[in-house]
Amino acid sequence: MRRSMFVLPSSITMASIFCGFSSVVMSINAAGATPERFFLWAAGLLVLAGVFDGLDGRVARATNTATEFGVQLDSLADVVSFGMAPAILAYRYGFFQLGIHDSHLRAAGWAACFVFTACGALRLARFNVQVGAVDPRYFVGLPIPAGAACVASVIIWRPTPPASTLHAYAFAAELFLVGLLMVSTIRFPSFKKRAGSPRAAMLTSLSIVLIFAMMILLQQRFFVGFFAAYITFGLLLNLAWKAGWRGVEPPRDGAENLEAVH
Secondary structure (H helix, E strand, C coil), X not given: CHHHXXXXXXXXXXXXXXXXXXXXXXXXXXXXXXXXXXXXXXXXXXXXXXXXXXXXXXXXXXCCCXXXXXXXXXXXXXXXXXXXXXXHHHHHHHCHHHHCCCHHHHHHHHHHXXXXXXXXXXXXXXXXXXXXXXXXXXXXXXXXXXXXXXXXXXXXXXXXXXXCHHHHHHHHHHHHHHHHHHHCCCEEECCCCCCCXXXXXXXXXXXXXXXXXXXXXXXXXXXXHHHHHHHHHHHHHHXXXXXXXXXXXXXXXXXXXXXXXX
């Protein structure tokens, strides 16, 4: 029984890989008169992959089965599920159809999707070498699951592919922006850090309830609104720290990172 417990976190990680791979398959299958259905499935699978990605580390810590193998497998899974899969979905959704008649748009989409994937891989590599050297309460740069969710949220909101080159170029600009945020040194609050006090635990619980309530009310618009608010809050928080505000304690570089967070 004890040995079988070590398989559980890796199985959850493999479920994340399965969701990422299935998202790629759905993106490829998005053809015919109703590609929207396939794009919705592909984007939804990326969200589900994010759920599994958030569970594997927690399960490993809760069962005391965290291993270096699991850490490396998780990073490789993230490259597939949150780097390659959303890039393929973005290209198929935003640039493939219009790019048939516009070579410049096709090249811009190709470049934007590659930059997104490359920045995601760089983000993960940087995290792996910074474990134990940065404050675990904050992400250094936008985490790659959030970057993938930014892509998925737009498609969940508007599953119909862009009908004009202007919208397609705007989508390419979003991919470039998200990629740059992932490799930036901007600090974003971490949701994986455990609450350290009863008050913090209560605030976390209230936040979760509020998020679920907004999800029910906003439905397909929830994800794009949530991640836009998350990025905006992170940017404003960093600007406030630069201006000397200390209402929220800034990150402590060199803090001991006891929990793997990305």
